[in-house]
Amino acid sequence: MKIAVTFSSKAGLEAEHRNHHRSGEECEVSADFFAEGDSPETIAAVLDALQQQGHQTIGVEADEHAAEALRRNRPDLVFNMAEGLYGDFRESYIPMLCERLALPYTGSDPLTLALCLNKARTKEILRYYLLPTADFRMIQHTSQIDSLDLEGPVIIKPLAEGSSKGIFNDSVVFDPIEARQRIAEKLKIYRQPVIVEKFLGGREFTAAVWGNGPEVTVLPLVEICYHQLPMGAQPIYSYEAKWIWDTPNRPLEIFHCPAPIDEGLAGRIESVVLNTYRVLGLRDWSRIDIRLDENDIPNVLEVNPLPGILPRLEDNSCFPKAARAAGYSYSGMLQKIIAIAARRHGISLNTSAQDENSDRLQSTDSRDAGQSAGSYFRISG
Ligand SMILES: Nc1ncnc2c1ncn2[C@@H]1O[C@H](COP(=O)(O)OP(=O)(O)OP(=O)(O)O)[C@@H](O)[C@H]1O
Ligand SMILES: [Mg+2]
Structure with a gap:
């Protein structure tokens, strides 16, 4: 098959940022500003894996040239992982183009x-x-802060970000004065509304899910445990925890997959996860974050229809981690997502990748993709 992989590289997001401020207006950005960009290693790992499966691949940066690149190349399928940088609809950009060009694509x-x-x-x-999901308020303007009626502890998050952008150790606050200060800071830095949400102190899990209709499956749950974070750290998967304290050289040992939980709790989490997948109209694959409240009820924290897929084991990326625990190598995971999307579109896969289970691991150790990753190329219009 000819597969176009659409992505938002960190370099592409930097260019998007420059375009956005074409007028020359100075705009300082926060340290986490480009957190959602795909690294060159991830892009190369995806392209390499698909090529090794016998697909012809085209890498397409999700910039203003993407429409022309897709139109000219007319891939059989678009593997979409592009998150973009600006605008409330940035994750919809490639799917919208695909709809317009009548190109089949993966995901929601x-x-x-x-x-x-x-x-x-x-x-x-x-x-x-x-x-179940925690009580929250949305604040669009500092003038709304005084009427805030949520009692602490709360967590303050930008409305529309991912990869823990805007979620730092200081995002968990315990008193109203601090909450007001923090909300004002976040409104200013992230230039978007914030949500102030009741802080849930229970165990945290993330659930990788794939499939459609009756074939939707929850992969082995990942538990994130916080007692190994540095002293004084809040028990959250913050920007610091995700990108500063957890590095490939010194990966944090805070993940357990499969999560060590009894069948009853696993069943309750899976039920919430499957219903969430269904009511939000998720397709092909997604990752859903869950945290237990004080009554051990699994609450949905948020939903990621374009989950991160960093390739190396030491990257601690949760979707690949769950897939690995289910017996899928990085390459096998991609193959499965493509097979799921292809089936939904009624496309037959006539490459060596036909059997979506053919790349299942024999052992669970898979430092497979990313290691041989060569360079990727970028198509421009
Ligand atoms: N209401 C809450 N109660 C307790 N912890 C929370 C709550 N909301 C968020 N967190 C913590 O903050 C982390 C990041 O929050 P969230 O998942 O909303 O951010 P994100 O940037 O969208 O994450 P992702 O990297 O999954 O896209 C969570 O993994 C969790 O540890
Ligand atoms: Mg999350």
Whole structure:
């Protein structure tokens, strides 16, 4: 098959940022500003794995040239992992183009992508369907701070970000004065509304999910345990925990997969996860973050329809981690996602990749992809 891999590289996001400020207006950015960009290693690992499966691949940066690149190349399938940088609908950009060009693509549709990027809207829908999610308020302007009626502890998050952008150790606050200060700071830095959410102190899990219709499957749950974080750190998977304290040279030992939990709790988490997948209209694959409340009820923290897929074991990327625990190498994981999307589109896979289980691991150790990753190329219009 000819597969276009659409991505938002860190360099591409920097260019998007420069374009956004074409007027020459100075704009300082926070240290986490480009957190959601795909690294060259991830892009190369995906392209390498698909090539080794016998696919012809095209790498497409999700910039203003993407439409032309897709139109000219007309791939059989678009493997979409592009998250973009600006705008509430940035994750929908490639899916919208694909819809317009009638190209099949992996993952959720533009509506679901935009919805899940907006944590408040996501939570409103979950509430409508009586799925547990923490109480929250959305604050758009500092003038709303004084009428805030949530009691601490709370966590303050930018409305529409991922990769823990804007979620630092100081995002958990315990008193109203500190909360007001923090909200004002975050509104200023991230230039978007924030949500102030009841802090849930229970165990935390993330669930990788794939499939469609009756074939939706939850992969082995990943538990994130916080007692090994540095002294004084809040028990959250913050920006510091994700990107500063956890490095490939010194990976944090805070993940357990499969999560060591009894069947009852696993069943309750899976039920919330599957219902969330269904009511939000998720397709092909996703990762759903869960935290237990004081009554051990699994609450949905947020939903990631474009989960991170860093290739190396030491990257501690949770979707590949769960896939590995289910017996899939990095390459096998990609092959499975493509097979799921292809089946949904009614496309037959006539390459060596036909059997989506053929790349299942014999052992669970897979430092496979990313190691041989060569350079990727970028198509421009
Ligand atoms: N209401 C909450 N109660 C307790 N902890 C929370 C809550 N909301 C978020 N957290 C903590 O903050 C972390 C990051 O929050 P969240 O998952 O919303 O951010 P994100 O940037 O969208 O993450 P991702 O990297 O998965 O895209 C969570 O993994 C969890 O540890
Ligand atoms: Mg998360």
